[in-house]
Amino acid sequence: MNNVKSLNKWANAHTYLPVDLLRMALGIFLFWKGVTFITNIQYLVDLLSPIDKLDDGMSGMLIVHYVASAHFLRGILIFFGLLTRWALIVQLPILIGAVVINFMGEMHSQNLFLSLITLVICVAFIIYGSGKHSADYYFKMQE
Template sequence: MATSIKQLNKWANAHTSYPLDLLRIALGVFLFIKGVTFITNKHYLSEILSSVRGYGGEMMIIHYVAMAHMIGGFMIVLGFFTRWSIWFQLPIVLCAVLINFFGEFNLANFIQASIALLLCVFFSFYGSGKHSLDYNFKMEH
């Protein structure tokens, strides 16, 4: 059974609700705050970097992860190019889950990353919903 993005959008728009929109907005705010935290809190950044040293992870985290979280989180809040923003978040959030097994296991970080991963997977299929910029731009055409 081939499912297209258009069919997924139709289903999502027919089954949309404000709680799902609030969940999408909360995910975006969470990711944005994580991006800001990576840039502003050097201790937090060095704690995470300790488990990826030697893999070229320092520059990747500083440049890709922080900017992807901040820009992508903001776009997810607005519901603008939501699926694209989520696709840029998925490798980061998946690594955030896995990094707990390579370094020191931190239950709080593991739970946060796992919930973020589940929400990213959900919204990659569901889309931004009816109360978003994506929906408004689509309805103008």
Template sequence: MGTVKSLNKWANAHTYYPIDILRIIVGIFLFTKGVSFITNAEYYSQLVAPIKNLGGGMLFVHYIIAAHMMGGIMIVFGLLTRWAIIAQLPILLCAFLINFVGEMHVGNMILSFLLFSICVFFLFYGSGKHSADYYFKMNS
């Protein structure tokens, strides 16, 4: 717990608007990706084709969509950002690794690795000073 508090103090002392804008962009991107998975079922079924024969394939599908949509909203507002990021990391890691199991899509691989790296940064950085977490902490 002391580590999280020290990370929050450091992040709040070194917060900048571009980092907050990056957090918001990541959240919007994840939310729109979740919406696109719902609306474009054929494309999504092609993406998860390498893992659809595993047990609980439909559970993966629903987890990915829900985590992207709810996590994206939470990341945009900076509400429980670290928890939302923790829910995204296994999805993004699998999105990166699935390129080696199935057909290689270089664009998807680069995008998932870049998004994974940004999420790892926000896992340590937190939501920053311009977030709902900071607002609730200061007003409690």
């Protein structure tokens, strides 16, 4: 817990508006991907097709709906800076899976590039935190 507090103090002392705008852009991107996946489930099923488990029906649809709703809801949390670290930590398995899927099936260089960039930015914000222009900071100052 002390490590998180020291990281928060460092991040709040060295926060800049462009970093917070990058966090907000990440939230918008994840929200947009969630909306894309929800409105076009077949696109997500095709992306996840290298995984053999999608053939048995129930578990495949569970994965598809989990990924779509996770991007949608966590994108909103990350945009507002609410529970940012927790949202990103839970988002990591999905992003790691997105990178791995590109190596299991047909290589889509654009999807691989977007997945890697998103993964790197997520890891950076797990370390950095949500910054001063966030709901986390606002609620912390209200205590």
